[in-house]
Amino acid sequence: MSIEEWAAMPEDELGELVNGFLVEEEMADFEHETVVSFANAALRSWVVPKGGFVAGSEAKLAIREDLGRKPDLSVYLPGGSIPPRRGPLRAPPDIVIEVVSPTALDARRDRIEKVTDYAAFGVRWYWLIDPSLRALEVFELGSDRRYVCTLAAAEGSIAIPGCADFKLDLDALWADLDRLGPNVTET
Numbered sequence: 001m002s003i004e005e006w007a008a009m010p011e012d013e014l015g016e017l018v019n020g021f022l023v024e025e026e027m028a029d030f031e032h033e034t035v036v037s038f039a040n041a042a043l044r045s046w047v048v049p050k051g052g053f054v055a056g057s058e059a060k061l062a063i064r065e066d067l068g069r070k071p072d073l074s075v076y077l078p079g080g081s082i083p084p085r086r087g088p089l090r091a092p093p094d095i096v097i098e099v100v101s102p103t104a105l106d107a108r109r110d111r112i113e114k115v116t117d118y119a120a121f122g123v124r125w126y127w128l129i130d131p132s133l134r135a136l137e138v139f140e141l142g143s144d145r146r147y148v149c150t151l152a153a154a155e156g157s158i159a160i161p162g163c164a165d166f167k168l169d170l171d172a173l174w175a176d177l178d179r180l181g182p183n184v185t186e187t
Contacts (some may be wrong), residue, residue, distance in 0.1 A: 001017060001020055001021065001022060002020075003017060003064070003065050003066070003068050003088060004088075006022065006060070007060050007062065007088040011058055016068060016069050016070055017067055017068035018067060018113075019067065020066040025070070026101055026105070026106045028099075028101070029101070031180060032099050032101055032131070034176055035099045035131055035173065035177070036056070036057065036099055039072075039168070040054060040056065040073055042166075042169070043075055046163070046165070046166045047075060047078065047163075047166075050077075050078040051078035051079070052075065052077045052078045053075070053082070053083055054073060054074070054076075055073070055075075055089075057070055057071070057072050059071070060088045061088065061089050061092070061096075062090045063117050063118075063120065063121045064120075067117060069114060069117055069118070071096040071098055071114075072097050072098050072099045073096070073097040074089065074095070074096055074097075075094055075096075076094055077094040077163075092118075094125060095123070095124070095125040095126075095127060095163075096118050096125070096126050096127070097126075097127040098114060098127070098128055098129070099129045099130075099131065100128055102132050114126075115139070119141055119146060119147055120145065122141070122145075123141065124141050125139070125141070125161070125162050126139040126141070127139075127160075129173075131177055134154050134155075134174055135152065135153070135154050136152070136153050136158065136170060137151065138151035138152075138160060138162075140161060153170060155170050155171055156169075156171060157169045158170055
């Protein structure tokens, strides 16, 4: 499958393009979506008035002809690239955010596979928000195309590297999660 075929797929077709094959994505749970919604609201209120953009999990990054990813959030900072109205994103966002789900496969994908992919694409900042660990990690892309951890935090209202005057209130985020009901497993 090519990047164009993948980009043309309907929204209800779940999956990312990896080495020319459609790879099924994990279905996000309510905890995951609560974190995405919180980060989206915080980032939008900061970056949109300045002229930037935030897109959700259906934005398709065209990393290579045979590789496409759909991060939980993509952010284009003011003064940088302007994303197209339609079609796959061929210019890397300034920030990509992934919310780590509790499965080992998803954690591996976010912490190992996507790190390499986003670095190769040229995404300057890669954020990982892990609700299970109650942690935020921010990585900056170096001139050698490798990420270096510039921030690891678990609490407080945190100033985020690369985002002047922006703070992410982790205490408020975790408080939102604490209001959710207990985990329910299928029997």
